[in-house]
Amino acid sequence: MEEKKRTEIARLGEFGLIEKLTGNFYLNNNSTKTGVGDDAAVLDTAADGADRYTLLSTDMLLEGVDFDLVYFPLKHLGYKAVVVGINDILAMNGQPKQLTVSLGVSSKISVEQLEELYEGIHAACADYGVDLVGGDTRASVNGLVISVTVAGSIARDAVVFRSGARPNDLVCITGDLGSAYMGLHLLEREKRALDGHPDPQPDFKGYEYLLRRQLKPAARLDIVETLAENGLVPTSMIDLSDGLASDLLQICKSSDCGARIYLDRIPIARETYDLCEKMNIDPVVAALNGGDDHELLFTVPLEKQDLISKVGGIDVIGHITAANTGAMLVTPDGGEIPITAPAIG
Amino acid sequence: MEEKKRTEIARLGEFGLIEKLTGNFYLNNNSTKTGVGDDAAVLDTAADGADRYTLLSTDMLLEGVDFDLVYFPLKHLGYKAVVVGINDILAMNGQPKQLTVSLGVSSKISVEQLEELYEGIHAACADYGVDLVGGDTRASVNGLVISVTVAGSIARDAVVFRSGARPNDLVCITGDLGSAYMGLHLLEREKRALDGHPDPQPDFKGYEYLLRRQLKPAARLDIVETLAENGLVPTSMIDLSDGLASDLLQICKSSDCGARIYLDRIPIARETYDLCEKMNIDPVVAALNGGDDHELLFTVPLEKQDLISKVGGIDVIGHITAANTGAMLVTPDGGEIPITAPAIG
Numbered sequence: 001m002e003e004k005k006r007t008e009i010a011r012l013g014e015f016g017l018i019e020k021l022t023g024n025f026y027l028n029n030n031s032t033k034t035g036v037g038d039d040a041a042v043l044d045t046a047a048d049g050a051d052r053y054t055l056l057s058t059d060m061l062l063e064g065v066d067f068d069l070v071y072f073p074l075k076h077l078g079y080k081a082v083v084v085g086i087n088d089i090l091a092m093n094g095q096p097k098q099l100t101v102s103l104g105v106s107s108k109i110s111v112e113q114l115e116e117l118y119e120g121i122h123a124a125c126a127d128y129g130v131d132l133v134g135g136d137t138r139a140s141v142n143g144l145v146i147s148v149t150v151a152g153s154i155a156r157d158a159v160v161f162r163s164g165a166r167p168n169d170l171v172c173i174t175g176d177l178g179s180a181y182m183g184l185h186l187l188e189r190e191k192r193a194l195d196g197h198p199d200p201q202p203d204f205k206g207y208e209y210l211l212r213r214q215l216k217p218a219a220r221l222d223i224v225e226t227l228a229e230n231g232l233v234p235t236s237m238i239d240l241s242d243g244l245a246s247d248l249l250q251i252c253k254s255s256d257c258g259a260r261i262y263l264d265r266i267p268i269a270r271e272t273y274d275l276c277e278k279m280n281i282d283p284v285v286a287a288l289n290g291g292d293d294h295e296l297l298f299t300v301p302l303e304k305q306d307l308i309s310k311v312g313g314i315d316v317i318g319h320i321t322a323a324n325t326g327a328m329l330v331t332p333d334g335g336e337i338p339i340t341a342p343a344i345g
Numbered sequence: 346m347e348e349k350k351r352t353e354i355a356r357l358g359e360f361g362l363i364e365k366l367t368g369n370f371y372l373n374n375n376s377t378k379t380g381v382g383d384d385a386a387v388l389d390t391a392a393d394g395a396d397r398y399t400l401l402s403t404d405m406l407l408e409g410v411d412f413d414l415v416y417f418p419l420k421h422l423g424y425k426a427v428v429v430g431i432n433d434i435l436a437m438n439g440q441p442k443q444l445t446v447s448l449g450v451s452s453k454i455s456v457e458q459l460e461e462l463y464e465g466i467h468a469a470c471a472d473y474g475v476d477l478v479g480g481d482t483r484a485s486v487n488g489l490v491i492s493v494t495v496a497g498s499i500a501r502d503a504v505v506f507r508s509g510a511r512p513n514d515l516v517c518i519t520g521d522l523g524s525a526y527m528g529l530h531l532l533e534r535e536k537r538a539l540d541g542h543p544d545p546q547p548d549f550k551g552y553e554y555l556l557r558r559q560l561k562p563a564a565r566l567d568i569v570e571t572l573a574e575n576g577l578v579p580t581s582m583i584d585l586s587d588g589l590a591s592d593l594l595q596i597c598k599s600s601d602c603g604a605r606i607y608l609d610r611i612p613i614a615r616e617t618y619d620l621c622e623k624m625n626i627d628p629v630v631a632a633l634n635g636g637d638d639h640e641l642l643f644t645v646p647l648e649k650q651d652l653i654s655k656v657g658g659i660d661v662i663g664h665i666t667a668a669n670t671g672a673m674l675v676t677p678d679g680g681e682i683p684i685t686a687p688a689i690g
């Protein structure tokens with residue numbers, strides 16, 4: 001047999017891969033406003049001058065990669081899968097409305113376990129006012145696979161892309177960073193420590209917050225609603241799922257700009273600091289590269305500073321600069337460190 | 346540890362399972378017209394009196410269950426994944442417009458192989474005028490997983506559900522049945538025969554049609570368009586993916602009706618008969634239960650009989666009856682056999 005050329009996927013990285021695979025696709029339909037390249041696609045499905053667009057986004061969660069059923073309760077997994085899906089719609093400034101859930105289910109999963117998973121899906125649907133409208137349940141010869149697609153709705157003039165950040169805009173984030181990542185570390189540590197114990201009793205005392213951030217993250221619908229109530233439309237926005245560094249670089253790339261982020265303004269929870277110290281992990285690395293935060297990263301014009309502080313629950317961590325200055329982390333002593341995304345693979 | 350109750354998923358069957366898992370979900374949003382229970386959900390996403398609805402449907406294909414990479418070329422797999430997704434929109438009488446593709450990709454897959462997969466996705470998108478608008482590509486520790494979600498568009502008064510069949514309606518199908526199933530048998534046979542050969546040269550001569558039906562099925566956009574051109578709105582419709590028996594029973598259940606199907610009217614291709622004879626398989630079983638046909642099964646009022654025969658490419662195989670008569674297969678000698686769906690598991 002002829003030897004075929006073989007390039008490992010890890011060599012390209014996620015975004016290089018998407019570009020390589022979808023770069024030659026073109027859009028056929030007038031109803032497709034924007035496609036691949038943001039948190040969600042923007043569709044003009046009514047196509048007759050209606051004042052709202054439809055948003056569409058999809059995510060996949062795979063056992064052994066995105067979750068470990070040894071310590072991830074199925075109810076929480078169902079909840080988290082919905083949150084992960086919803087956040088993509090929120091990152092466009094939209095309202096999540098409907099979702100579909102497809103499952104690949106191995107024979108080791110029982111009906112009772114699937115019911116637990118759906119309890120979590122149900123709870124998240126109720127919390128965020130989203131309707132489960134479809135799905136596909138298939139046998140899997142391997143692990144559990146969850147695919148979530150969310151449809152949302154947004155006023156035409158309120159869509160926020162990754163590409164709208166402009167120099168001097170403020171860089172804002174919700175919540176705190178690195179806590180979900182440290183929750184994962186804690187779960188992994190207990191799994192290793194208790195492996196083989198007949199009756200494992202993990203000790204998570206004092207770190208309940210970190211666990212909750214990993215196992216039951218919240219979608220920031222509250223923030224999107226609060227921004228709307230205050231008439232505040234961000235200039236750009238993204239869901240913080242890959243870590244601040246990687247997601248900020250996405251905004252910089254899409255908006256053709258740089259950024260200055262002040263290290264001492266990055267919100268890091270006390271429990272995160274505590275556990276980082278015990279586990280000998282740099283809390284800044286956890287915050288920048290940990291990922292799984294499911295908070296929102298967005299930019300607003302400088303003149304909205306007062307409004308942002310009035311709104312509450314939002315931290316301004318830096319500002320947007322011209323493209324040629326790059327994305328920099330400014331340390332308390334005034335030093336500058338280039339922000340880079342960790343390699344994938 | 347307390348012993349938990351464990352029910353195997355196979356015991357409930359697909360539809361029992363969906364009912365059990367989603368029966369307690371309710372719909373929160375006015376924009377959700379219908380949810381779980383048909384080929385696609387119907388959404389009023391514009392929500393302001395626009396004259397079109399949005400359709401949304403999702404499918405998952407798993408390696409080792411839905412396809413075998415030993416003999417399924419990746420390019421064809423990409424094409425087929427799109428066709429499978431599109432057919433759900435067509436089964437609602439809608440026009441497919443956008444799709445998202447999420448992939449779980451194991452490290453054994455190279456970039457070049459993914460490019461082949463996307464070549465097929467691209468070809469299907471071009472053939473059916475559908476836009477790829479998003480996706481999610483994840484590492485998988487197991488096999489290849491493909492999740493496809495398709496959004497479609499339809500005029501409000503043209504939506505066709507599974508539930509609209511009425512007694513005396515004609516039962517119509519497109520294409521022929523059982524050929525994709527026999528194509529699969531052929532591929533499996535050659536795989537077994539050639540297992541371990543250093544340079545396998547499978548012999549498919551004379552059965553190219555069966556292979557094409559399995560490896561590169563067509564979405565019946567042509568039929569939906571032709572029906573529309575002739576002003577023909579089916580009373581009910583479903584995508585033939587699980588086999589005529591199972592899918593007809595879905596229509597009967599949703600429409601609360603029975604059916605009489607005439608065995609000698611079921612279209613079966615010559616190649617299907619040939620291979621069935623060689624492999625000692627009953628062609629009627631292949632046609633009724635084989636599945637993977639990806640044709641359309643629909644009903645029209647009796648008075649449309651002339652129009653249906655004029656349109657072409659459609660076979661009338663029976664008619665709808667009252668619920669209490671059940672779904673029956675009528676043999677050439679006038680005998681009646683109850684139609685049952687094969688057990689899942």
